[in-house]
Amino acid sequence: MEKIQLPINEYENEILKAVTHNSIVVIIGETGSGKTTQLSQIMHRHGFTKSGRVGITQPRRVAAVSVSRRVASEMGVRIGEEVGYSIRFEDRTSDRTCIKYLTDGCLLRECLSDPELRQYAVIILDEAHERSLNTDILLGLMKKLVRRRSQDLKVIITSATLDGDKFSSFFFKCPVLNIPGKLFPVEILYSMERPASYRESALQTAIDLHTQQPPGDILLFMTGQDDIDKTVSKLEERIRSLDEGSCMDAIILPLHGSLPPEMQVRVFMQVPPNCRRIIVATNIAETSLTVDGVVYVIDPGFVKQRQYNPGTGMYSLDVVQISRVQADQRAGRAGRTRPGKCYRLYPFSVYEHELLEATIPEIQRSSLASAVLHLKSLDLPDIDVLKFDFLDQPSRESLEDALKQLYLIDAIDDDGLITKIGRQMAELPLEPSLARALIAANDLECLSQCLTVAAMLSCENVFTPTSSKGASKKRERVDLNLPDGSGMGDHIQLLEIYEEWHQNHYDVEWCKNHGLQVRSMMFAKDVRQQLSSLMYKITKESLDVMTKESFREKRIMIRKLRKALCVGFANRLAQRMERHNGYRTLCYKAQLVQVHPTACPLEVDDDGLYPEYVLYNELLVTSRPYIRNLCSVEASWVKPIWAKLQHFDIGKLSGRALSTEELNIPTQEVTNCSATVTPKLSENRENIIQSARERFLARKQLKVKK
Numbered sequence: 080m081e082k083i084q085l086p087i088n089e090y091e092n093e094i095l096k097a098v099t100h101n102s103i104v105v106i107i108g109e110t111g112s113g114k115t116t117q118l119s120q121i122m123h124r125h126g127f128t129k130s131g132r133v134g135i136t137q138p139r140r141v142a143a144v145s146v147s148r149r150v151a152s153e154m155g156v157r158i159g160e161e162v163g164y165s166i167r168f169e170d171r172t173s174d175r176t177c178i179k180y181l182t183d184g185c186l187l188r189e190c191l192s193d194p195e196l197r198q199y200a201v202i203i204l205d206e207a208h209e210r211s212l213n214t215d216i217l218l219g220l221m222k223k224l225v226r227r228r229s230q231d232l233k234v235i236i237t238s239a240t241l242d243g244d245k246f247s248s249f250f251f252k253c254p255v256l257n258i259p260g261k262l263f264p265v266e267i268l269y270s271m272e273r274p275a276s277y278r279e280s281a282l283q284t285a286i287d288l289h290t291q292q293p294p295g296d297i298l299l300f301m302t303g304q305d306d307i308d309k310t311v312s313k314l315e316e317r318i319r320s321l322d323e324g325s326c327m328d329a330i331i332l333p334l335h336g337s338l339p340p341e342m343q344v345r346v347f348m349q350v351p352p353n354c355r356r357i358i359v360a361t362n363i364a365e366t367s368l369t370v371d372g373v374v375y376v377i378d379p380g381f382v383k384q385r386q387y388n389p390g391t392g393m394y395s396l397d398v399v400q401i402s403r404v405q406a407d408q409r410a411g412r413a414g415r416t417r418p419g420k421c422y423r424l425y426p427f428s429v430y431e432h433e434l435l436e437a438t439i440p441e442i443q444r445s446s447l448a449s450a451v452l453h454l455k456s457l458d459l460p461d462i463d464v465l466k467f468d469f470l471d472q473p474s475r476e477s478l479e480d481a482l483k484q485l486y487l488i489d490a491i492d493d494d495g496l497i498t499k500i501g502r503q504m505a506e507l508p509l510e511p512s513l514a515r516a517l518i519a520a521n522d523l524e525c526l527s528q529c530l531t532v533a534a535m536l537s538c539e540n541v542f543t544p545t546s547s548k549g550a551s552k553k554r555e556r557v558d559l560n561l562p563d564g565s566g567m568g569d570h571i572q573l574l575e576i577y578e579e580w581h582q583n584h585y586d587v588e589w590c591k592n593h594g595l596q597v598r599s600m601m602f603a604k605d606v607r608q609q610l611s612s613l614m615y616k617i618t619k620e621s622l623d624v625m626t627k628e629s630f631r632e633k634r635i636m637i638r639k640l641r642k643a644l645c646v647g648f649a650n651r652l653a654q655r656m657e658r659h660n661g662y663r664t665l666c667y668k669a670q671l672v673q674v675h676p677t678a679c680p681l682e683v684d685d686d687g688l689y690p691e692y693v694l695y696n697e698l699l700v701t702s703r704p705y706i707r708n709l710c711s712v713e714a715s716w717v718k719p720i721w722a723k724l725q726h727f728d729i730g731k732l733s734g735r736a737l738s739t740e741e742l743n744i745p746t747q748e749v750t751n752c753s754a755t756v757t758p759k760l761s762e763n764r765e766n767i768i769q770s771a772r773e774r775f776l777a778r779k780q781l782k783v784k785k
Contacts, residue, residue, distance in 0.1 A: 085113030086261050091121055094256060098122075098201075102225040103234045103253040105246045109260030110366075110411035114237050115205055116150050119178045122201045122233075128177035130231065131200030136183040138211040139363055140166040141336055141343060147171075147180035167508050168537075168606050183213035184508075190220060191456050191505050201233045206366050207246070208238035208404065210440035210471075216450050219468050220457075222250060239366055239411070240404045242437075249470050265376075265414040269427045277379035280424050282310060284377050285357055286317055288422075290326045295374025295419070296356040298364060298412055302383040302398050307333045307359045314357060327353045334360035334370075337539050339598050346370055362401075365408040369415065376413040376421040378406060380429070386444045389480035392651070394446075395700040402435040440471045447473060447481035448511050452490055455497040456505035464495075465733040482732040484650040487723060488515040495732040503617055507610070509533060512696075516647025517610070521618055525639040528574055530614065532640070534607035535573035536696065536708070538599040542677075561593055566682035568693065568710035570644060571637055577603065645712040648694040649720045653706060655691050665693065665706055672704040681711055692717050 087094070087108060097104045108114030115135075122133045137143040147164035156162055163172035165181040172179055183204070190196065202221065207214055221234045236246055243255035274280035278301075285299050301307045314331045334346050347370065350356055358370060362382050382405065386395045401409075406423065413419025423430065442450070451464050465478055485491045490501035490511060497505075504514035513533045520529030535541060562575030576593075580600060583589040590597045645652075653665040653672070663674035681689050689711075696708035 087113040103250045105255045106237045108258040111261035112258045133201040134199045135203040143180045203235045212441040215442040263414040263418045266420045296372040297375045298373045299377040374419045378409045380425045387446045389477045402438045448484045451481040487649045512647045519646035520643035523639040534603040541599045564679035569708045570710040645716045675705045675707040
């Protein structure tokens with residue numbers, strides 16, 4: 080590939096001087112400066128890779144893969160050799176790799192086996208302004224690490240829009256370099272008022288630009304995959320309806336994190352003459368990926384954001400307004416190759432007075448169980464989780480919630496020390512509940528089945544999306560003759576689906592005929608194999624062979640599997656289901672939550688009542704609170720969890736015993752903290768269940784009389 084001179088190359092000597100004389104350097108490289116692709120090459124050219132690798136983190140997998148391929152192309156080497164990448168469940172590196180792009184989560188996991196990251200001479204934390212959860216953990220760890228390796232480790236923090244003074248202050252007053260970008264002027268155009276529907280407004284703006292504006296690609300930001308798919312479909316429909324020859328041709332391309340690699344690559348390919356690309360993307364296109372040729376940007380001003388409430392244990396998935404930093408990043412996409420235009424579908428007053436200055440860090444709106452488990456696993460004696468040095472401190476409630484979750488699934492002991500089980504969990508690239516379930520399954524001799532469930536749950540969605548919603552979508556699955564979970568829930572259904580696919584020799588056509596996504600099923604197969612290899616280190620037994628069991632053996636094995644899942648998901652249990660306003664409903668923390676319409680049907684007892692307890696993967700608030708991916712469990716399995724919740728000290732769990740005064744909470748709360756599952760139902764929940772039973776019996780008697 081022909082070498083392109085970028086602004087950052089003009090500052091090469093200045094960068095080298097700063098890095099040579101300082102352990103940590105902050106570089107604010109404006110959009111188009113070339114920081115993501117060139118910094119690693121600068122370090123390599125000037126000999127830093129003689130003593131170790133250059134590691135560059137990216138918040139997203141798509142960016143880690145695409146940028147590494149770009150750098151390999153510029154250097155004229157094959158991907159996986161001198162330049163490689165590492166993302167969850169995929170490692171394209173070798174002994175020759177000296178420049179390694181990886182997700183921040185992968186670097187965090189590498190800290191477990193090598194707390195001082197000795198393989199690296201330079202660590203570059205890129206796109207730090209996005210403030211992903213893992214990046215924020217790494218920022219705190221880098222601050223500790225440079226004290227230990229001040230002579231042989233260089234840390235560079237980079238971003239396009241960063242509060243340089245804040246980061247400099249956090250990192251011992253380190254120097255801050257500002258690198259200008261290579262941007263052409265971008266004209267910002269605002270709407271006079273907010274549209275009634277940002278989706279329809281964005282769609283119409285795209286059509287108007289395509290039919291009225293000179294050549295140049297269009298980048299349209301949408302909130303998520305569902306929005307993107309609908310917009311792409313409607314754009315294709317409207318463009319097909321245009322008079323032939325009235326305007327140039329158009330290729331409509333989606334871009335989001337769940338897109339298969341072969342679909343992602345299409346976004347960067349050259350288009351035919353007299354044709355423009357219309358790219359419909361999530362915020363992944365704000366900074367992580369640069370698409371050359373974009374001249375027009377359409378910014379509806381919204382993003383889909385997950386928010387965790389540690390008090391309720393619920394995630395909400397909300398469409399919220401972007402920040403001013405995000406708005407500026409989006410506008411910058413239009414000026415990469417020539418003067419561009421950004422159409423903001425909201426008034427200037429909204430930008431000036433309503434948008435937050437910067438995005439709320441993920442660490443302040445996420446469950447911290449995984450992050451705290453990693454911190455506990457690092458064997459750093461001076462780490463007190465409640466007082467860990469974060470750039471922006473998460474709420475105490477979130478940290479305490481994470482500690483309780485880890486204690487409940489045996490990852491830490493009464494004194495807050497990581498257990499043998501916790502260390503094994505941390506080595507697995509899974510969220511803590513699934514990792515704990517695998518270890519429990521090994522003890523219960525059903526590990527092969529649990530590996531399958533974990534692999535299937537690691538996929539975004541194994542079912543082919545349909546235009547139907549709710550119960551109708553579920554009915555379509557039943558019509559496809561898929562296994563139904565044997566009345567025990569979604570986890571068992573996923574197991575049965577995979578095992579049937581295995582019996583059909585992993586046939587691609589079988590997946591298509593049964594409404595399953597081929598890519599997701601193949602991904603699950605690869606993940607299962609990798610998890611099997613990782614668990615082999617613990618079990619020393621091969622788990623790749625799947626044997627067919629008799630009906631009785633299968634029932635016994637599934638019962639063991641459900642018990643293992645109960646151990647792993649001890650912090651995600653809900654009680655007796657009933658019907659409420661036509662929906663299957665659960666009692667969770669004295670409130671009603673509904674079962675997602677796509678959930679498998681569960682067996683009912685003689686009184687028509689659902690299992691006394693179920694576990695779930697996700698509790699999510701959209702239009703209403705939903706629980707997704709359920710599995711029935713037995714009451715006797717829950718009793719040990721009750722017992723464990725009676726007495727624990729949150730101060731000791733954090734890393735050291737704190738006095739009641741330091742904790743600033745009443746003594747009673749220290750020794751008897753609130754928990755996800757309580758040993759006795761509240762009177763309110765008892766009444767709910769009793770009312771459900773009475774309503775059912777009354778209906779039953781009425782039917783008998785008729």
